[in-house]
Amino acid sequence: MNQDPEPDVCLDLGPGNGPIAVEVRELTKRYGRVWALRDCGFRLPAHRIIALVGANGAGKSTLMSVVSGLLPATAGSVLVDGRPVTSRRRARADGAAGDGGSRVAILGQDKPLYRDFSAADMLRFGRWTNRVWDQRRALAWLARFEVPLDRPCARLSGGQRTQVALAVALGTRPTLLLLDEPLADLDPVARTEVAGELLAEAADGGMTVVLSTHVVAELAGISDHLLLLAGGRPVLAGGTEELLARHVRLSGPRAERPPLAGTVVRARHTDRQSTFTVRLPGATPADTAGRADAAGGARVTAPGWSARPVPLDDLVISYLRASGTAPLGLEAAA
Numbered sequence: 001m002n003q004d005p006e007p008d009v010c011l012d013l014g015p016g017n018g019p020i021a022v023e024v025r026e027l028t029k030r031y032g033r034v035w036a037l038r039d040c041g042f043r044l045p046a047h048r049i050i051a052l053v054g055a056n057g058a059g060k061s062t063l064m065s066v067v068s069g070l071l072p073a074t075a076g077s078v079l080v081d082g083r084p085v086t087s088r089r090r091a092r093a094d095g096a097a098g099d100g101g102s103r104v105a106i107l108g109q110d111k112p113l114y115r116d117f118s119a120a121d122m123l124r125f126g127r128w129t130n131r132v133w134d135q136r137r138a139l140a141w142l143a144r145f146e147v148p149l150d151r152p153c154a155r156l157s158g159g160q161r162t163q164v165a166l167a168v169a170l171g172t173r174p175t176l177l178l179l180d181e182p183l184a185d186l187d188p189v190a191r192t193e194v195a196g197e198l199l200a201e202a203a204d205g206g207m208t209v210v211l212s213t214h215v216v217a218e219l220a221g222i223s224d225h226l227l228l229l230a231g232g233r234p235v236l237a238g239g240t241e242e243l244l245a246r247h248v249r250l251s252g253p254r255a256e257r258p259p260l261a262g263t264v265v266r267a268r269h270t271d272r273q274s275t276f277t278v279r280l281p282g283a284t285p286a287d288t289a290g291r292a293d294a295a296g297g298a299r300v301t302a303p304g305w306s307a308r309p310v311p312l313d314d315l316v317i318s319y320l321r322a323s324g325t326a327p328l329g330l331e332a333a334a
């Protein structure tokens, strides 16, 4: 049972005070009569891995395509590294895609590989077709994941093909790398390793990674910032640590309201017990940091009640449910 109307469950903690990689203002995208994105506004921090999460049809792929310049927006604007994105062609024409500017690479589930080309051929192809190319970086990626250089892509495993596509994307030295669920082919260990390597690349190489995923249970291991879309709108955004510090899970005897001030994101009841996921009041990340203890369970004095931190996957599910778009069959740990 959700106790708050939809607007109250939206939370955007913003990107903090560091540099901004992507700024989206009043962005709308319609396909005919279908609204894929509605009046979206948010900012994403630079040099981080941002998980883009949402149910099927939430607008994740559309958002990535518009941010990359592959699709035109119906209304609103997108800035990447402070420069407006209009369309790929125009971005190239005004030099934004050249060296020294912002370079956006996008990689979807359909890997852009030639079946008969080997990994080495694909890197050669990357070098021919990109003005900026970092062969050493692309080769290092393939070596790190032990991908054979000489075997045609058609005879590599799905996971190895993913690594070749990632190597080509990284070879273009993108300032913004958009990954539209390309890691689905990788096993959980490989996904975590790839995310770890991308995080290191992001920190070292001035790159920002936006990664869309359905794998809510693995979010904590693969990203340090979250953007949750529901029905074409952001409903939760912020650094994962800050978001977690702003929420608490309260359990106690059955009650209509929790014994602590805050916004109820989700309420669950049995005959005898109630459990609330509560967003604690506090407007700034500084407030948030001060409330981490509360999330740890120290401040609830009502008899029979206990407070625990909310696991990230549970937090995401709570917001998706509050917006009415939780993926069917997906439930976080209780």
Ligand SMILES: Nc1ncnc2c1ncn2[C@@H]1O[C@H](COP(=O)(O)OP(=O)(O)OP(=O)(O)O)[C@@H](O)[C@H]1O
Residues within 6 Å of the ligand: 031, 034, 035, 036, 054, 055, 056, 057, 058, 059, 060, 061, 062, 063
């Ligand atoms: N080419 C298109 N023409 C018409 N409608 C489209 C088109 N592409 C996407 N849509 C619609 O736009 C909405 C957002 O789709 P989008 O693919 O961006 O969502 P998504 O979050 O990436 O979904 P999924 O997780 O299933 O891949 C959906 O309602 C979808 O049906």
